[in-house]
Amino acid sequence: MNAAGLFVFALLVSWCSTAVIRCHAARLGLIQIPNHRSSHVQPTPQGGGIGMVVAGTAIGLYLGAGQGIFWWSLINLSVLIALVGLLDDIWQFSSRLRFSIQVPVFIALVAACAPLRPLPLGGDITIEGYVLYALTVLAGVWWLNLFNFMDGLDGYAGVQALFMLMAAVVLSAVHSPSSVDVPIWLLALALASATLGFLFVNWPPARIFMGDVGSTYLAFVIFGVALDTIMQGWMTYASWLVLSSVFVVDATLTLLRRMKRGERWLQAHRSHAYQRLSRRFGKHSVVTKGLVALNLLWIGPLAYGCQRLSHVAWIFILMAYGPLIYAAIRIGAGRSDAS
Template identity: 40%
Template structure:
């Protein structure tokens, strides 16, 4: 594959994501895809959603293109279609959690089966996680990632911008470890997904003209997992590096969940008290999104690269970045008892 082929596909994916998002926005009212402000919302006026259809369509096309080289990617295409369709149904019908969780669990087990055996997790002090406990642990982590990604898609541009940085960051590390990786179907899928998401981001940047909805957030969460676990399995990017790249989203959502649960609040009850939501009421959506994106690109990505090349220090770096983020999230009001007032 030549560089021109890659540039053509990336440019096409960006344009497709942008144009399809615009088309979905035009059809949102007819399709019943308008988000009315609720207890979770950080916006105050009804806004078209379902822009995730554009992301899913581009990513599905990417998986199908990848499958021309490796037929195994037909499974990723199928999972993408299932997750996007279920997410779209949730956008329209607001499906109950007892229905969502079993479907999510089955999708993630199917994803783990597609990835295949994963390497053991080697922790400091000689501790190792392997055997049957490893896939169970990864499955629970994947289930939390899928749901927290949805929770974190709450202000203009934040989920889309994080997706682009996480995917490109992981790809940069993988290619630095093994340059031929850039010519693999997985790299192609990562590039097309990032480009399509960037095209959607044009319509989703503050002030957002359309939201991605569950059709987009669920699709992106699963695809990030697929790409991350594939690189882990092939020894290109380790668990610590991916945990560092994902750290702003994981830290914010987890701190909010733990603090709310400790006060006896129901974990699944809608709220607007993640750190990014608290900050957005005092600053602006664009400023908070840039803060998270800047941290991921300028702090988390370099630390993830160091973790990859200095495995002896990798888990200590994970601990360091999460400790710093926990302090920040608590300071910013993640999971606090009350919403911060607007300035």
């Protein structure tokens, strides 16, 4: 099956599976009831991310012949992460239980990727070895949870995942045209297609949410794709740092300000910058479309700059993060829900 066939297959599988979940959500216990901390007002089916899991896993198995330990670790561990997310959607696990599963999963994934490419800090200074392993595991766990935190508006997490995956596809192909025949490139393309299939029913006003099963699965596989593209030399740590900047800034700044006030920072809230914007504009679609525009017009070109001018990547990182931090502070990311 060629790239076009994989794209169509993943899209159809995701869209059809999501439709099935939507029809049986009540029976499966996958109805999200709004509360005072929600950004929606109507009971809505969740768990639509199962469609992306089915499509991504099927493609992973199809492409897996002859692949090594990292490939099979990524596919198998992503299913485990998705299963935990699904059970969490139904029964609401404690944060301690979720972390007790996530940490060893990321340790296993990073170990399977060994040896990691050294992380350059400028000049002759690099981070490598066990320090880099530890930082990568911590980054993975934080990325998984922050992506889940940012899944709070119709279409919001979906368009971010679609953007990051397609950016990886394009940037990798530009840097190394032969990458289009490599399984990890095809997996990224197929998962982007599966995400698009889900967005058909998640675009504002959403008819179903992806749930933790979808958000944690997407975050985990995106992290795996990032690791592999870095190891292949197609992309850099800096370019991925830029591609993730919108979510990283909002989630991290919100977390730090809530921790500073002594709040229970893992408790659900509505103080992210994107949540404040949705209340200010009165609709999800404005914020989601704004994310699309921001990524395409600003973040994407900066990530490309990191690729082309890697020796001055720090300039592009500052250009991405500086304005985002300023904007998030002005919007009120992390301020008390009552303020």
